[in-house]
Amino acid sequence: MTHLAEEERREAEDAFVAPMPMEEDPDECFAGDRGVLEPAVRRVLVRLLQRRYLLAERSRADWAVLIENQHVIESRLNDLFVRLVVDHSRGVAYKQQVRSDELDVPILLRDEAYSRAETLVLVYLRTVYQRESTAGEKQARVDVEEVEQTVLSYFTESDGDLARRQRAIRAALGRLRQEGIVEEESEGRFLISPLVEIVLSAERLRELAEWLRGETGEDAR
Numbered sequence: 038m039t040h041l042a043e044e045e046r047r048e049a050e051d052a053f054v055a056p057m058p059m060e061e062d063p064d065e066c067f068a069g070d071r072g073v074l075e076p077a078v079r080r081v082l083v084r085l086l087q088r089r090y091l092l093a094e095r096s097r098a099d100w101a102v103l104i105e106n107q108h109v110i111e112s113r114l115n116d117l118f119v120r121l122v123v124d125h126s127r128g129v130a131y132k133q134q135v136r137s138d139e140l141d142v143p144i145l146l147r148d149e150a151y152s153r154a155e156t157l158v159l160v161y162l163r164t165v166y167q168r169e170s171t172a173g174e175k176q177a178r179v180d181v182e183e184v185e186q187t188v189l190s191y192f193t194e195s196d197g198d199l200a201r202r203q204r205a206i207r208a209a210l211g212r213l214r215q216e217g218i219v220e221e222e223s224e225g226r227f228l229i230s231p232l233v234e235i236v237l238s239a240e241r242l243r244e245l246a247e248w249l250r251g252e253t254g255e256d257a258r
Contacts, residue, residue, distance in 0.1 A: 074113075078106045082113055085121070085132055089216050090232055093128030103130055118142045127231040153196075154205040155212060157188045160245050162219065163237040166229045181210065181225040191249055 066076055074082070081102045085091055093100040103110060103123070111121045118135040134146040151159065161184055169177035185206050192202050210227065213219050218236060219227040237245070 074106075074109065077102050078110065081106070082110055085110070085114070085130065086119075089131060090235075091130040092217055092230070092232070095217065100128070100130075117145055119145060124235070127234070129232060129235065131235070152205075152209065154188070154202075155209040156245070157191050157249075158184060158206060158209040158213065159218070159233065159237055160242065160249065161187050162213070162229050163233045163242050164246075166231075166233050167239075167242070177229040178222070179219075179227050179229065181207065181227070184210065184227075 066072065066079070072079065081091075081099050084096075084099060085103075091099060091103065107121070107123060114121050114132060115135075120133040120135050121130065122133060123130045132146065134144060135142055136144075162179065165179055166177045185203055188206050189199075189202055196202050196205070210219065214221055214227070216232070218230050218232045220230065222228050
């Protein structure tokens with residue numbers, strides 16, 4: 038090989054730079070795994086997609102992982118046109134579907150509307166929570182009997198007989214318990230979660246309260 042050819046070979050070798058990975062990939066979690074997130078971070082990402090909310094008080098380990106890896110988790114959700122909302126003061130994280138008039142966004146998250154009974158129970162819980170918070174109380178609790186007594190007053194004959202209405206109210210409490218909005222501390226005794234403020238904003242509460250007053254006024258005439 039001539040001296041000129043050797044110099045050209047060395048220059049070509051020097052010009053080649055092996056690409057460096059942005060991050061070291063973890064060990065495979067399963068055969069064919071091409072993911073780059075640690076297993077703990079993946080689990081939190083999945084739980085955010087599975088659940089309506091992630092609560093710091095109930096899932097302390099998951100919350101710590103979320104806070105430490107918030108940027109990368111947000112990035113993965115954003116890739117799906119989903120926004121992550123982290124409310125540090127209340128210790129709650131939840132997701133929102135991104136919607137845009139300028140961009141074609143496929144809808145991943147479908148809003149599951151609350152039934153009439155669930156909405157009425159929510160309004161009462163939100164009212165009690167707001168009242169207790171204004172009074173300086175750190176926690177708000179309700180008994181199933183007082184929930185029934187108030188919510189039943191908004192039902193009409195079309196909602197069925199008393200037994201059917203009571204079943205609807207208890208079923209509503211059951212769904213709200215599953216979503217973490219209330220926690221049954223003892224039989225028939227519920228602790229109201231700060232989540233109720235997120236589900237029903239103060240503005241939305243006023244709108245529903247006005248609607249309920251209108252309903253009651255119409256029934257009274």
